[in-house]
Amino acid sequence: MSVWELIRKKRSIRKFEDKPLTDEEMHRILEAGRRCQSGFNSQPWRFIVVTDRELQEKLSNIGGATQHMVGSAMAIMLLSPHAEKSDRYWQDMFDVGQASAYMQLTAADMGIGSCPGSVVRPEIAREVLGFPDEWDLKLMLSFGYPDKDEYPDRPPKQGTRKPFEEIVRFNGWSSD
Amino acid sequence: MSVWELIRKKRSIRKFEDKPLTDEEMHRILEAGRRCQSGFNSQPWRFIVVTDRELQEKLSNIGGATQHMVGSAMAIMLLSPHAEKSDRYWQDMFDVGQASAYMQLTAADMGIGSCPGSVVRPEIAREVLGFPDEWDLKLMLSFGYPDKDEYPDRPPKQGTRKPFEEIVRFNGWSSD
Numbered sequence: 001m002s003v004w005e006l007i008r009k010k011r012s013i014r015k016f017e018d019k020p021l022t023d024e025e026m027h028r029i030l031e032a033g034r035r036c037q038s039g040f041n042s043q044p045w046r047f048i049v050v051t052d053r054e055l056q057e058k059l060s061n062i063g064g065a066t067q068h069m070v071g072s073a074m075a076i077m078l079l080s081p082h083a084e085k086s087d088r089y090w091q092d093m094f095d096v097g098q099a100s101a102y103m104q105l106t107a108a109d110m111g112i113g114s115c116p117g118s119v120v121r122p123e124i125a126r127e128v129l130g131f132p133d134e135w136d137l138k139l140m141l142s143f144g145y146p147d148k149d150e151y152p153d154r155p156p157k158q159g160t161r162k163p164f165e166e167i168v169r170f171n172g173w174s175s176d
Numbered sequence: 177m178s179v180w181e182l183i184r185k186k187r188s189i190r191k192f193e194d195k196p197l198t199d200e201e202m203h204r205i206l207e208a209g210r211r212c213q214s215g216f217n218s219q220p221w222r223f224i225v226v227t228d229r230e231l232q233e234k235l236s237n238i239g240g241a242t243q244h245m246v247g248s249a250m251a252i253m254l255l256s257p258h259a260e261k262s263d264r265y266w267q268d269m270f271d272v273g274q275a276s277a278y279m280q281l282t283a284a285d286m287g288i289g290s291c292p293g294s295v296v297r298p299e300i301a302r303e304v305l306g307f308p309d310e311w312d313l314k315l316m317l318s319f320g321y322p323d324k325d326e327y328p329d330r331p332p333k334q335g336t337r338k339p340f341e342e343i344v345r346f347n348g349w350s351s352d
Binding site for chain 1: 186
């Protein structure tokens with residue numbers, strides 16, 4: 001499937017089949033993130049993979065909508081620099097967004113679903129996973145094969161995006 | 177080509193053939209960005225497309241390494257919310273990073289090269305393009321068919337990324 005088709009058909013998957021990913025699948029997804037470009041090749045990320053069910057339970061409330069990690073085949077904590085310790089925080093978070101998209105699209109291409117979650121209580125994750133103070137945690141991803149009952153095959157739902165004309169302008173804010 | 181192959185073979189393209197993109201190509205790239213997911217579906221972006229050579233010249237120095245837009249078939253200014261006006265700036269910039277990756281990968285899948293550039297003088301762009309104060313500009317993208325002399329077919333160069341073991345940890349910072 002072309003990237004364009006993948007993007008058009010992609011939906012967030014929050015409920016997963018009870019089926020692990022193979023080592024090769026996990027590695028490919030993680031490699032897609034690791035290989036991603038970044039400003040000045042700074043690679044402002046570390047990825048903590050959480051496959052352990054007990055750890056997933058302990059981490060499930062680090063965000064308001066991060067419970068989908070419980071029962072996922074692989075949750076990835078996307079560690080990033082702290083805002084106050086980076087003079088290019090906007091670039092760092094943009095780069096983490098790129099790496100995250102690379103991982104999600106690589107997974108989708110293998111039929112593996114995923115969903116991001118925003119983290120508001122990184123201190124819980126820090127305690128559970130023991131990552132150093134120099135790294136912050138703002139976002140995570142859950143991966144796994146989509147639960148078939150929850151996601152029967154069907155055409156993608158009607159878009160909820162703002163119209164093209166509002167988002168895209170040509171050669172100036174007031175389009176020519 | 178699978179997403180995985182695209183990511184592995186992808187390189188930054190900064191010099192372009194003198195060949196416009198078709199309307200369909202431009203539309204597909206822009207649609208890939210517009211359709212991208214974002215936190216709470218906030219769609220924290222507007223895209224100003226710059227195909228006009230004179231405007232590209234005027235904008236070329238908005239960043240230290242944004243000159244590649246001159247002669248590109250399409251430059252896209254990725255407008256984003258201001259840091260001080262957003263209480264989830266990290267999420268906004270992460271989302272813009274995702275949208276940007278969607279656009280670059282969709283282009284790559286059509287054989288169209290691209291390169292991001294960081295913007296440090298948004299005020300120049302604001303004056304030239306007339307976008308409102310409520311939007312900031314931190315990053316842009318250049319697109320076009322790769323210049324054949326500059327980029328002969330060859331295998332991707334050796335990676336300059338940190339090793340897998342440094343970036344990826346399993347079930348804790350100190351991998352099990």
